[in-house]
Amino acid sequence: MTAQSPLSGTRGPSDGHPLHVAIIMDGNGRWARARGLPRTAGHRKGAESVRAVVEASPGLGITHLTLFGFSSENWKRPQSEISDLMSLLRFYLKSELRNLAKHNVCLRVIGRRDRFSQDVLDLIAEAEHETGQGTGLQLTIALNYGSRLEIVDAVKDIAREVAAGTLDPETIGEADVNRHLTTRDLPDPDVLIRTSGEQRISNFLLWQAAYAELVFSPVLWPDFNGQHLADALADYRTRERRFGGV
Numbered sequence: 001m002t003a004q005s006p007l008s009g010t011r012g013p014s015d016g017h018p019l020h021v022a023i024i025m026d027g028n029g030r031w032a033r034a035r036g037l038p039r040t041a042g043h044r045k046g047a048e049s050v051r052a053v054v055e056a057s058p059g060l061g062i063t064h065l066t067l068f069g070f071s072s073e074n075w076k077r078p079q080s081e082i083s084d085l086m087s088l089l090r091f092y093l094k095s096e097l098r099n100l101a102k103h104n105v106c107l108r109v110i111g112r113r114d115r116f117s118q119d120v121l122d123l124i125a126e127a128e129h130e131t132g133q134g135t136g137l138q139l140t141i142a143l144n145y146g147s148r149l150e151i152v153d154a155v156k157d158i159a160r161e162v163a164a165g166t167l168d169p170e171t172i173g174e175a176d177v178n179r180h181l182t183t184r185d186l187p188d189p190d191v192l193i194r195t196s197g198e199q200r201i202s203n204f205l206l207w208q209a210a211y212a213e214l215v216f217s218p219v220l221w222p223d224f225n226g227q228h229l230a231d232a233l234a235d236y237r238t239r240e241r242r243f244g245g246v
């Protein structure tokens with residue numbers, strides 16, 4: 001990939017290059033607290049921001065959008081908050097399905113499926129099936145996702161192939177790790193945005209974001225909209241990407 005000049009900020013939706021944006025959607029709880037509302041209210045408003053960025057993405061030249069919705073560590077939260085998040089997920093998957101299909105979005109969910117209830121699993125499967133032919137935005141939502149866990153799972157798969165004699169350990173390369181990650185069908189993220197002013201990765205796409213440009217936005221996720229996304233991309237486009245070269 002070539003380094004981008006600041007002038008590439010003019011890059012539009014139709015230049016044909018893939019552009020993968022990953023977002024750590026953070027700040028729902030603080031948004032609610034600032035208004036004296038329960039945390040759930042922040043999560044509910046945050047779901048509207050998901051719709052806004054999904055709809056703004058194609059016009060900004062984004063071909064792949066990956067959203068961190070629920071981490072493998074978020075199970076540590078109070079049961080009541082987890083139940084609220086699961087209800088919201090059910091609601092989102094049901095109510096947005098038609099809208100996603102209408103916008104030609106292809107939705108995929110990554111993360112371990114082991115801790116979700118069967119009805120949530122069924123809704124995920126239905127949403128993936130119904131949008132599977134979408135040729136527009138490739139939308140990935142990370143649920144019960146943790147990057148270290150994903151890498152551990154990949155290591156186990158690779159170890160099984162070695163034990164079965166189908167993979168020679170001497171030949172293992174980055175591509176072998178890649179093909180065992182849940183993101184195997186995605187290009188690496190070009191930009192990783194985190195909202196709410198926090199400046200950490202929180203176990204998201206550790207392998208994949210090796211050369212992603214990091215953009216930290218002070219905006220709380222429920223306030224984040226298409227204009228904020230455009231601003232983050234404008235920031236990204238001023239960066240000189242080097243990939244270790246000069």
Ligand code: IPE
Pocket residue numbers: 025026027028029030031069070071074085196221
């Ligand atoms: C992000 O907002 C949503 C999830 C992690 C599910 P938070 O709930 O983490 O909000 P803050 O960080 O407490 O403000």
Ligand code: IPE
Pocket residue numbers: 024025026027068069070071074198200202
């Ligand atoms: C990261 O946010 C996970 C999601 C946005 C889904 P957290 O709010 O859980 O991260 P920490 O705990 O502040 O690092």
Ligand code: MG
Pocket residue numbers: 026027028
């Ligand atoms: Mg948070």
